[in-house]
Amino acid sequence: MxxxxxxxxxxxxxxxxxxxxxxxxxxxxxxxxxxxxxxxxxxxxxxxxxxxxxxxxxxxxxxxxxxxxxxxxxxxxxxxxxxxxxxxxxxxxxxxxxxxxxxxxxxxxxxxxxxxxxxxxxxxxxxxxxxxxxxxxxxxxxxLEPLACVAQGIIEIQRILGEQTGTVLVIGPGAIGLMFGAMLKQAGWDVTVAGRNPARLQIGTEMGLSCVPLSELDACDGFDVVIECTGQVEVWEKSIDYARRGGLLMLFGGPPGGTRASFNTHRLHYDQITLLSPFHFGPPAVRKAYEALTQGLDxxxxxxxxxxxxxxxxxxxxxxxxxxxxxxxxx
Ligand SMILES: [Zn+2]
Ligand SMILES: [Zn+2]
CATH class of the missing domain: 3.90.180.10 (Medium-chain alcohol dehydrogenases, catalytic domain)
Structure with a gap:
């Protein structure tokens, strides 16, 4: 073969x-x-x-x-x-x-x-x-495989928020970011996708997602959940600014080995931001992804x-x- x-x-x-x-x-x-x-x-x-x-x-x-x-x-x-x-x-x-x-x-x-x-x-x-x-x-x-990665992220969010939904900002309109957008929208979230690449934002728009250039995003909006999907350290560091007080930040994109990120400690502590950074997926995430695909996620x-x-x-x-x-x- x-x-x-x-x-x-x-x-x-x-x-x-x-x-x-x-x-x-x-x-x-x-x-x-x-x-x-x-x-x-x-x-x-x-x-x-x-x-x-x-x-x-x-x-x-x-x-x-x-x-x-x-x-x-x-x-x-x-x-x-x-x-x-x-x-x-x-x-x-x-x-x-x-x-x-x-x-x-x-x-x-x-x-x-x-x-x-x-x-x-x-x-x-x-x-x-x-x-x-x-x-x-x-x-x-x-x-199924990349969607299972996304489903693992959603499972980790649900461990904290249960079935509660709200506003979510996805940063990075690559395939993973757009899959997050699509799957969270299917689950009832109010989704915004932000990024720099207009062609990719356009694909997000075709998928029915609300997409905006990152530069036009107002940091004061304060999203309930922010999901970083670029794997760039500077975006890891910046993404916390978009989470609301008491919100949740998921750092999903894996930056290169040996890199470090720093955060405003005041935001992390006094604004009580929950940080998550899940890796890979287990069988429950594969099942969740399978159900989404077979229930019409396009x-x-x-x-x-x-x-x-x-x-x-x-x-x-x-x-x-x-x-x-x-x-x-x-x-
Ligand atoms: Zn893959
Ligand atoms: Zn084992």
């Missing part, structure tokens, strides 16, 4: 490798859609601690089951959508209801969705793969176009140049 390998920064190659065979609990999926992701772009640009190089690339997928190992929950012919990681269920973090922080969630993840076939390990197939409804496109189904404006595996190199060059938000490979 053909599979995209990230050889070195900026260097992608399409290799021919054997089609894997599923063993106990595993699934072999004929990939129908695999979407590009900011993490893949970071890895392509300069390598990524979580993505071995040289190694296979791609972790957002949907497709059809073509072979199963013994004791599989799925059958040949099932259309499925899944994520690329799952917690162990018994480590300290799993026991503490923080499966997103499971000590082995990262080492056991699967990469290689930019390929004709993907072997899904038993641990993932057991909890984090779902049947794809016929009326949901493969491309949108592949967005994320199609996020997809910039379809590509073949042979176009992998030009696809990442396009993303690097700011052309397009998310492409879908149809291997």
């Amino acid at each position: 053909r599979s995209v390998t990230l050889c070195a920064p900026g260097e992608l190659r399409v290799d021919t490798v054997p089609v894997p065979e599923p063993s106990e609990g595993e699934l072999l999926i004929r990939v129908q859609a695999a979407t590009t992701c900011g993490t893949d772009l970071k890895a392509w640009r300069r390598g990524h601690p979580q993505i071995p190089m040289p190694g296979p690339l791609g972790h957002e997928y949907s497709g059809d089951v073509v072979a199963v190992g013994p004791n599989s929950r799925f059958a040949v012919g099932d259309a499925v959508m899944g994520v690329h990681s799952a917690p162990c269920g018994h480590c300290r973090w799993c026991q503490a209801d923080q499966p997103n922080l499971c000590e082995s969630i990262m080492e056991t993840k699967v990469l290689g969705a930019y390929a004709e076939y993907l072997l899904v390990p038993a641990r993932i197939a057991a909890v984090n793969v779902y049947p794809k409804p016929a009326d949901l496109s493969y491309a949108q189904a592949a967005l 994320l199609s404006p996020l997809i910039s176009g379809e590509r073949t595996l042979d176009q992998a190199a030009e696809t990442f060059t396009d993303l690097e140049s700011g052309r397009g938000m998310k492409y879908v490979f149809t291997p």
Whole structure:
């Protein structure tokens, strides 16, 4: 089968490798859609601690089951959508209801969705793969993984606010920011998305979100919840200004390793701002994302176009140049 390998920064190659065979609990999926992701772009640009190089690339997928190992929950012919990681269920973090922080969630993840076939390990197939409804496109189904990251953020907000809603400001109209906007709007929040990139704000507008340039945002508005989705330290530091007294600030975008951020201590303490900064996702977040997608959350404006595996190199060059938000490979 053909599979995209990230050889070195900026260097992608399409290799021919054997089609894997599923063993106990595993699934072999004929990939129908695999979407590009900011993490893949970071890895392509300069390598990524979580993505071995040289190694296979791609972790957002949907497709059809073509072979199963013994004791599989799925059958040949099932259309499925899944994520690329799952917690162990018994480590300290799993026991503490923080499966997103499971000590082995990262080492056991699967990469290689930019390929004709993907072997899904038993641990993932057991909890984090779902049947794809016929009326949901493969491309949108592949967005289960990034949407699960967003759903984890919303779960963390709900741990504090319960089912309460209010005003929320999302800073950074990339795919993750717009998914936050769409999912929170679906849940009844009054959503504003702010950013610098007019083309991306325009996509947000197409999704029915209220979008404004960051420069036009009035810091006095005081949002109940502010969600930072740029991963830039200066935005981390600035974003607290937009939270109301007693409000909640979620720092969602991960800045580069070794960076530091500082905050006005007066705001943090006397204005009692709650800070959250969730990482990755656990099975409840995957389920929440699945329910949102199957209940009609339309994320199609996020997809910039379809590509073949042979176009992998030009696809990442396009993303690097700011052309397009998310492409879908149809291997
Ligand atoms: Zn991703
Ligand atoms: Zn664990």
